[in-house]
Amino acid sequence: xxxxIVSLFPEMFEALTRQGVTGRAVDKGHIDLALWNPxxxxxxxxxxxxxxxxxxxPGMLMKVDTLRAAIHAAREQAEVxxxxxxxxxxxxxxxxxxxxxxxxxxxxxxxxxxxAGRYEGIDERVVEADIDEEWSIGDYVLxxxxxxxxxxxxxxxxxxxxxxxxxxxxxxxxxNDGLLDCPHYTRPEDVDGRRVPDVLLSGHxxxxxxxxxxxxxxxxxxxxxxLLEGRVxxxxxxxxxxxxxxxxxx
Ligand SMILES: CN(C)c1cccc(CNc2ccc(C(N)=O)cn2)c1
Numbered sequence: 001x002x003x004x005i006v007s008l009f010p011e012m013f014e015a016l017t018r019q020g021v022t023g024r025a026v027d028k029g030h031i032d033l034a035l036w037n038p039x040x041x042x043x044x045x046x047x048x049x050x051x052x053x054x055x056x057x058p059g060m061l062m063k064v065d066t067l068r069a070a071i072h073a074a075r076e077q078a079e080v081x082x083x084x085x086x087x088x089x090x091x092x093x094x095x096x097x098x099x100x101x102x103x104x105x106x107x108x109x110x111x112x113x114x115x116a117g118r119y120e121g122i123d124e125r126v127v128e129a130d131i132d133e134e135w136s137i138g139d140y141v142l143x144x145x146x147x148x149x150x151x152x153x154x155x156x157x158x159x160x161x162x163x164x165x166x167x168x169x170x171x172x173x174x175x176n177d178g179l180l181d182c183p184h185y186t187r188p189e190d191v192d193g194r195r196v197p198d199v200l201l202s203g204h205x206x207x208x209x210x211x212x213x214x215x216x217x218x219x220x221x222x223x224x225x226x227l228l229e230g231r232v233x234x235x236x237x238x239x240x241x242x243x244x245x246x247x248x249x250x
Pocket of ligand 1: 118137142
């Protein structure tokens with residue numbers, strides 16, 4: 001997956017390029033991350049990258065010419081590197097809400113250029129002329145688009161084949177089949193008197209699979225019933241959920 005990033009704080013993205021799953025994926029070439037800084041396109045002595053809003057009001061906007069130069073450079077490189085026209089994404093509170101389905105769409109599509117806004121955002125004409133899609137990671141305002149950009153890139157990158165150790169873990173991830181995750185346990189068997197559920201020590205893989213599915217269904221029913229709306233459960237799932245409800249609320 002090829003991702004270009006337009007940001008005034010490129011060093012923040014070392015959290016992706018030098019750490020963990022995404023860091024390894026970059027090293028192995030499963031993901032290409034390239035950074036473009038609008039400040040590199042400033043021609044004035046002070047290397048200005050912000051500008052005052054027409055109509056007054058608090059705060060600044062990103063300066064149009066330096067931002068556009070960086071977006072165009074990133075888009076150009078995406079086409080050179082992949083032969084495909086990239087999807088230019090702007091992360092903002094006004095965007096489409098990111099969820100696992102959206103992450104799958106981003107992971108399986110064309111190369112991405114992600115624009116991280118600072119200040120109060122960007123000129124609407126840049127959105128119209130250069131941005132293909134606006135995305136949001138949630139209904140809250142952050143001091144910049146870098147963290148949302150990293151969230152979006154991480155969510156998509158881990159779905160790229162080969163990025164996760166055992167591919168099935170991405171497929172089994174909660175939200176992958178639209179359910180919340182089941183509880184997990186590791187050594188020791190006893191933590192302050194709290195024990196590991198016997199079924200997980202039994203070695204009966206069928207029983208373990210059913211227990212995990214039951215827990216996922218039950219947790220989803222308890223914590224996020226909205227995720228079950230409009231979802232058709234198969235016979236096994238319906239029976240397991242009924243058992244869970246019976247045990248939970250007899
Ligand atoms: C209107 N405004 C303040 C603004 C406009 C654009 C970008 C930014 C940068 N901050 C961001 C970005 C995204 C998100 C998100 N929820 O995805 C939260 N904060 C702020």
